[in-house]
Amino acid sequence: MQKNMKKYWPIFTIPVMAAFAIGFVIPFILGIYLSLTKFTTVKDAHFVGLANYRKLFADATYLHSFFLTLAFAIATIIIINIIAFFLAMALTQKLKGTNLFRTVFFMPNLIGGIVLGYIWQLIFSGILVHFNTALNLNARLGFWGLVILVCWQQIGYMMIIYISGLQAIPTDVMEATEIDGANGVQKLFRVTLPMMMPSITICTFLTLTNGFKLFDQNLALTGGAPMKKTELMALNIYQTFYGRVGFEGVGQAKAVIFFLIVIVMAGLQQYFTKSKEVQQ
Amino acid sequence: MHEKNKKNGIIGSTFLTFLCIFWIMPVFIVLWNSFKNKNSINLQPFQLPSNETFVGWENYGAAIGKYGLLQSVGWTVFITVFSVAAILLFCSMCGWFITRVKTWWTKMIYVLCLFSMVVPFQMVMYTLSLVANMLQLTNPFGIIIVYLGFGAGLAIFMFTGFVRSIPIEIEEAAMIDGCTPLQTFFRIVVPIMKPTYISVGILETMWIWNDFLLPYLVLDLKKYKTISIVIQYMKGSYGSVDMGAIMAALILALIPVVIFYLSCQKYIIKGVAAGAVKG
Numbered sequence: 001m002q003k004n005m006k007k008y009w010p011i012f013t014i015p016v017m018a019a020f021a022i023g024f025v026i027p028f029i030l031g032i033y034l035s036l037t038k039f040t041t042v043k044d045a046h047f048v049g050l051a052n053y054r055k056l057f058a059d060a061t062y063l064h065s066f067f068l069t070l071a072f073a074i075a076t077i078i079i080i081n082i083i084a085f086f087l088a089m090a091l092t093q094k095l096k097g098t099n100l101f102r103t104v105f106f107m108p109n110l111i112g113g114i115v116l117g118y119i120w121q122l123i124f125s126g127i128l129v130h131f132n133t134a135l136n137l138n139a140r141l142g143f144w145g146l147v148i149l150v151c152w153q154q155i156g157y158m159m160i161i162y163i164s165g166l167q168a169i170p171t172d173v174m175e176a177t178e179i180d181g182a183n184g185v186q187k188l189f190r191v192t193l194p195m196m197m198p199s200i201t202i203c204t205f206l207t208l209t210n211g212f213k214l215f216d217q218n219l220a221l222t223g224g225a226p227m228k229k230t231e232l233m234a235l236n237i238y239q240t241f242y243g244r245v246g247f248e249g250v251g252q253a254k255a256v257i258f259f260l261i262v263i264v265m266a267g268l269q270q271y272f273t274k275s276k277e278v279q280q
Numbered sequence: 281m282h283e284k285n286k287k288n289g290i291i292g293s294t295f296l297t298f299l300c301i302f303w304i305m306p307v308f309i310v311l312w313n314s315f316k317n318k319n320s321i322n323l324q325p326f327q328l329p330s331n332e333t334f335v336g337w338e339n340y341g342a343a344i345g346k347y348g349l350l351q352s353v354g355w356t357v358f359i360t361v362f363s364v365a366a367i368l369l370f371c372s373m374c375g376w377f378i379t380r381v382k383t384w385w386t387k388m389i390y391v392l393c394l395f396s397m398v399v400p401f402q403m404v405m406y407t408l409s410l411v412a413n414m415l416q417l418t419n420p421f422g423i424i425i426v427y428l429g430f431g432a433g434l435a436i437f438m439f440t441g442f443v444r445s446i447p448i449e450i451e452e453a454a455m456i457d458g459c460t461p462l463q464t465f466f467r468i469v470v471p472i473m474k475p476t477y478i479s480v481g482i483l484e485t486m487w488i489w490n491d492f493l494l495p496y497l498v499l500d501l502k503k504y505k506t507i508s509i510v511i512q513y514m515k516g517s518y519g520s521v522d523m524g525a526i527m528a529a530l531i532l533a534l535i536p537v538v539i540f541y542l543s544c545q546k547y548i549i550k551g552v553a554a555g556a557v558k559g
Contacts, residue, residue, distance in 0.1 A: 005381050008461045012377035015370040016432050017389070022415065023429020024396045027407035034407065042410060095293050103545060104300045107307075110537045110548075112490030114508040115530055118515065119306050122313065122527070126325035152306070157552060164553035213400045216492045220512065237402045238493075252406060259403040266398055 035252040040245065052253035061228050062254055065236035066261070068143065072232060073211030073265075075147050076154070080207050081200070084155045088162035089192075102163070106156035117220020120149045135222055139229035142222040146230065149217055154210065158203045165199030166192075194276075201273040208269050212262050233258050307534065314339050314527035321523040339524035340532070346522075347510055349529055353536070356506040359420050359495070360488045363427035367435050367484050368477055370428060375439025376469055380448070390440060396433035401493060409497040418500040426498055427488055435480050438555065442476040443469070479551035482544065489537070507533045 030042075035052055039045035056062050087105060091098050108116070124135045124145050135145050169192070177191050193200075215234040218224070224231035224239065231239065237258060240251035312328050313321045320333040327333075343349045378386035408426070412418055417425055446469075454464045470477075492508040501509065511533065514526050541548060 002381050004455060005377065005461045006383075009377065009381070011462065012373045012465075013386075013389070015366075016374040016428065016436070019370070019425050019429035020389075020392070020396075020432050021429070022411060022417075023408065023426045023432075024399075024404065025392070027404035027411055028399065030407040030410070031404055090292060090296060093289070093292065095289055095296065097293055097297070101296050101300055102549070104304050106549065106552075107304070107538075107541060110486060110490075110541050111534065112492065112508050114492050114511050115490075115533050118511065118526060118530055119310050122321070122325050122523075123306055123309060125322070126309075129323065152303070160549055160552050209398070215401070216490075216508070219492075220515070234400065234402050238405075241406055248406065255400075255403045255406075259400055262400050263398060 031252055032256060034249065035256045036249075038249045040248060045249075048249070052249045053257070055250050056254050056257065059250070059254075061231065062233075062236055062240075064229070065231050065233045068229075068231070069212055069214075069233045072143065072147065072214070073208055076150050076211045077204055077207045079147065079151050080154050080158055081203055083151070084158035084203065085162050085196075087155065087159045088166055091159070091163060092166045102156075102160070105159055108153045109157045111153070113214075113216025114220045116149055116153055117217050120145065120152075121221055136225035139226060142225070142230035146214075146218060146221055149221060150211070150214065153217070154207065158207065161203055161206075162196070162199050165196050169195045197273065197277040201270070201277065204273055205266065205269055209262065209266055212265060233261075310527055310530050310534075314524070314531045316524070316527075318522065318524045321527060335524070339528035342522060342525040343514075343528040343532060347514055347525060347529065348505075349507070349510055349532055352505045352507050352510045353532065355420055355504050356489060357536070359423055359427070359506065360485055363424045363431070363488050364481055364484045366424055366428045367431045368481055371432055371435035371480070372439050372470070372473060372477065373465060374432075375436045376443050376465060378436075379440045379443040380451070390436070393433045393436040396430075397437065405493060405497055408494075412498045418498060420499070420504055423495060423498050426494065430494065431484050431487070434483060434555075438476055438480050438483075439473070442473055446472055475550075475554070478547050479554040482548050482551035483555050485540075486548075 034042070034045060036047060036049060037045040038048045038051070091102055095101075111119070121135065124141075128134050128141065133141065135142050173191065173195065174187075177187055182190065213234060214232055215238065218230070218232050218235045219238075222230040224235055228236070228239075233254075237251055237254045240247050240254055309325060313325055315329045315335060315337075316333045317335045320327070374389070378389050408430075412422065412426055415422070417423060450472075451464050451468055454468050455461070459467065490508065491506075492512065495506045496509050496512070499505070499509075505513070507529075511526065511529050514529060515521060
């Protein structure tokens with residue numbers, strides 16, 4: 001069968017390969033090269049070695065955005081996963097109206113980042129006006145506003161994954177636990193959580209990478225105000241590219257570092273949660 | 281014991297009902313603000329429209345007339361539908377082929393696709409817009425190619441995952457009976473993969489419909505804008521920001537999403553769950 005098929009490789013693979021080269025492979029390689037050059041257009045690029053990388057470590061806004069992104073990712077991972085998990089537990093109890101609840105909780109996920117940002121800007125400004133302040137005046141409020149927005153958006157998505165995980169736990173395991181006389185807390189920590197580790201791995205992975213890559217919501221809600229203090233890494237890189245002439249090379253170097261950070265974080269997360277998964 | 285369970289059930293349902301109302305509130309707040317005048321939106325967003333603040337469809341008129349929102353809805357639908365169709369067709373073909381034909385380069389394609397899923401868009405955004413400019417892909421037709429390339433990672437990953445679970449014997453039988461690989465694919469494999477087509481289609485639709493930065497950097501913005509781009513423009517434009525028109529635009533952006541969600545809800549939720557298990 002393989003021999004017969006091999007002849008057909010151009011039909012099956014060329015469209016995707018060509019598009020993948022244009023959309024990903026070439027920009028990626030070109031990106032790494034440009035991070036080592038100084039340029040405003042590709043034609044005037046000249047090699048400067050690691051100068052761009054040295055510059056970015058001296059850039060206080062970049063370091064600030066790194067720590068802010070880290071804090072943001074940690075906050076959203078914890079809040080989203082805990083709430084989504086308990087909602088999933090509640091919605092698998094055969095309560096009345098479960099389907100309607102699920103529909104409503106998932107809904108924000110389909111709304112785009114820009115739209116989400118402006119919806120919440122309206123709400124926060126309506127609340128904060130009574131306290132004589134605004135989201136773009138206070139960095140701490142801006143940060144937590146963004147956390148609330150992202151929780152609203154993603155809790156429903158993670159809830160769906162946890163629900164399908166909970167439904168996959170064999171009922172005989174749960175029955176055996178009950179016959180052995182385990183109470184609710186013991187059941188949760190000794191049986192449900194270990195059985196749910198695959199779902200937890202996926203959901204923490206998704207919330208981690210989503211948190212690190214967040215851009216649209218950040219741009220629409222605060223745009224980094226005040227004074228770039230609510231700028232996450234993705235937005236910081238964008239501003240370096242398109243906000244400052246002559247800093248394109250530094251922007252690309254920032255993007256390479258950003259990419260390495262995301263890879264390392266995702267790898268670490270996989271290592272730690274996968275090791276806790278149990279064999280069924 | 282039974283009584284107690286019932287009581288807990290009622291408490292639980294009531295609590296969740298309140299939480300749901302709270303959850304959906306932001307959308308309704310935007311909805312009623314889209315019928316109010318500009319000043320009252322900024323100062324008192326939580327008040328329902330009253331006789332003094334109600335302006336009817338005026339905001340919608342501004343959003344459509346002044347900012348050309350309907351054209352952008354049209355372009356967004358066009359780009360989403362054709363990009364997703366291209367992704368489904370070509371990635372399923374490629375995904376099947378690289379699972380069944382095992383050589384060094386098919387394995388390399390698979391690994392590259394996995395890799396591309398983790399890479400943040402900022403890594404390639406600048407160079408991608410350069411490449412798109414150079415190849416003149418800065419229109420709604422060209423951007424389909426960009427989406428096919430950038431969306432291939434997830435799609436190929438999910439299709440290969442599914443192909444591995446279907447027995448190869450069916451395909452072998454078809455080929456022994458004289459089917460060419462193309463016939464085998466379209467007559468045998470495509471029908472079996474229907475659930476995966478739905479899952480991938482939904483995940484890619486959600487992404488492309490809502491995407492902002494990629495079309496913003498790739499498209500020629502003088503001629504073509506997507507919904508997200510128009511809304512960002514309205515807010516960022518010079519002079520006074522027309523909050524009323526923005527509210528109307530947000531609602532107009534939400535309507536297609538709500539229709540899509542309510543009509544395909546079952547598939548969307550299944551698709552998300554399936555995507556996660558494979559991921």
